[in-house]
Amino acid sequence: MKEINAFNVCFIGRTGNGKSSLINSLWNVGFATDPLKSCTKQLISVTLMDNQIPGYEAVCVYDTPGIGEFSSDTIYERYYEHAVSVADCIVLVTTFDRTDAPAQRLLMKLKQYINTNKDVRFVIALNHIDSNIITDSQGQYVPWDEEKNAPSEKCEENIQERVLLLKEKFKDRFLPFDVIPVCAVRNYGINDLKTILYNK
Amino acid sequence: MVEKKDARFLVNQILDKVLEKGKISDDDKKVVNQKIEEEIIERPFRVAVIGQSGVGKSTTLNSIFGLTNYTSNLAEGTSEIIEKVFPMRDGFNLSLYDMPGLNNDVDKDAKYEEMYKQILPGCDVVVYVVNSHSRDFGEDCRILKEVVLPICNKNEIKDNLILAFNKIDTIGENIDPNDPELKWNIVENIPTEKLKKAIKTKLDDITDKLLDEDLIGSDEGLKPHQVVFYSAVFNYNLKDFLLAITKAGKRGWIWPATVGFERIGKWSDAKIG
Numbered sequence: 001m002k003e004i005n006a007f008n009v010c011f012i013g014r015t016g017n018g019k020s021s022l023i024n025s026l027w028n029v030g031f032a033t034d035p036l037k038s039c040t041k042q043l044i045s046v047t048l049m050d051n052q053i054p055g056y057e058a059v060c061v062y063d064t065p066g067i068g069e070f071s072s073d074t075i076y077e078r079y080y081e082h083a084v085s086v087a088d089c090i091v092l093v094t095t096f097d098r099t100d101a102p103a104q105r106l107l108m109k110l111k112q113y114i115n116t117n118k119d120v121r122f123v124i125a126l127n128h129i130d131s132n133i134i135t136d137s138q139g140q141y142v143p144w145d146e147e148k149n150a151p152s153e154k155c156e157e158n159i160q161e162r163v164l165l166l167k168e169k170f171k172d173r174f175l176p177f178d179v180i181p182v183c184a185v186r187n188y189g190i191n192d193l194k195t196i197l198y199n200k
Numbered sequence: 201m202v203e204k205k206d207a208r209f210l211v212n213q214i215l216d217k218v219l220e221k222g223k224i225s226d227d228d229k230k231v232v233n234q235k236i237e238e239e240i241i242e243r244p245f246r247v248a249v250i251g252q253s254g255v256g257k258s259t260t261l262n263s264i265f266g267l268t269n270y271t272s273n274l275a276e277g278t279s280e281i282i283e284k285v286f287p288m289r290d291g292f293n294l295s296l297y298d299m300p301g302l303n304n305d306v307d308k309d310a311k312y313e314e315m316y317k318q319i320l321p322g323c324d325v326v327v328y329v330v331n332s333h334s335r336d337f338g339e340d341c342r343i344l345k346e347v348v349l350p351i352c353n354k355n356e357i358k359d360n361l362i363l364a365f366n367k368i369d370t371i372g373e374n375i376d377p378n379d380p381e382l383k384w385n386i387v388e389n390i391p392t393e394k395l396k397k398a399i400k401t402k403l404d405d406i407t408d409k410l411l412d413e414d415l416i417g418s419d420e421g422l423k424p425h426q427v428v429f430y431s432a433v434f435n436y437n438l439k440d441f442l443l444a445i446t447k448a449g450k451r452g453w454i455w456p457a458t459v460g461f462e463r464i465g466k467w468s469d470a471k472i473g
Binding site for chain 2: 016038066068069098104105108169
């Protein structure tokens with residue numbers, strides 16, 4: 001039997017940051033999600049025939065368990081190592097929450113497993129940008145312009161601030177990267193992200 | 201009881217009785233009084249509150265430590281921690297160290313850890329606040345085991361530590377935000393029956409995890425009274441918290457006199473079971 005020549009995309013991120021829902025909006029694969037508890041407790045992968053990526057006939061998506069659920073992620077370590085070592089593209093999913101050290105630590109640890117024979121790409125997806133948890137001094141914050149299905153002006157400011165912060169925090173820790181603001185549930189930024197992933 | 205604006209009234213009467221029994225000279229009496237003054241008046245009750253961001257450190261300070269409208273104005277990247285002293289009743293003082301939370305950035309973490317090492321040993325109570333429904337409680341376990349407990353053990357102040365699970369009122373909202381039965385009963389300030397069950401399940405879950413991580417149930421871990429579950433915004437189950445502070449370390453006993461018992465009436469302590 002002949003192997004499928006797949007482009008491997010690996011998703012990593014803190015628990016609850018919406019890795020699985022983001023994957024679902026990108027490829028509609030129906031991974032289990034739950035707002036309350038972690039669903040992804042194994043390394044889950046799915047292969048989809050997809051001729052959009054030059055040089056590949058399919059895309060293989062890896063969804064990893066969330067960072068932070070256990071004090072030591074040793075149970076999951078092998079999953080991460082495997083996913084990163086086969087990846088053509090690694091996506092870190094994050095939110096406005098600035099608790100970035102767990103992801104920094106994990107990526108620094110995984111850097112050694114990146115396949116240096118390939119030109120592996122790294123992307124940070126800033127998810128949940130419609131979250132209204134961030135409040136301004138008046139305690140009022142409208143994050144979303146429903147009419148345009150886009151972030152409000154104030155939200156856009158928050159995004160820019162967060163992007164700068166991420167650039168500072170992850171600089172030289174793993175690989176060079178772009179930050180793409182997305183909102184999985186509102187289907188915002190999904191195409192932009194896909195374009196970057198596929199490097200079209 | 202007649203209240204005097206002198207903190208020593210609490211101990212003076214007892215002390216007088218004790219001193220009467222022993223044949224103690226007036227000079228020695230003076231020394232004893234001086235020591236007491238030093239211990240309970242001149243040295244404020246020192247508290248450090250730590251925890252990841254968004255767990256409700258400020259609301260905890262407001263409700264448990266009797267401060268009103270305290271909000272943290274800790275700038276990101278703070279490199280110096282200032283002791284803030286709040287005058288409490290009867291001449292007692294509460295001193296507060298508003299500590300930056302860990303886990304924002306690896307470089308900052310290293311810097312903050314050094315701060316923890318300097319400040320925590322001088323505190324009478326160290327409160328580590330956890331969000332009860334946070335999904336990455338594993339990170340809290342890591343911080344406790346790798347950072348906080350080693351500092352406590354090295355300085356023999358493990359008895360000063362309180363592991364405080366805040367926001368038990370919002371456990372229901374996280375299950376189903378549209379279920380009115382899972383909302384807090386604001387009128388009586390108690391959880392509804394359904395919410396009580398949900399809270400119980402969640403607390404059992406947390407307890408199992410604490411056991412798994414050896415944070416309780418072993419010699420290296422904490423004693424049961426050092427782990428408390430509460431809601432700072434609803435003043436719920438603060439009684440356990442108060443008890444934990446009173447039992448904490450060598451100076452916890454000063455705490456009730458510092459903040460007073462007047463507030464207890466406003467607290468809700470319906471039992472989860």
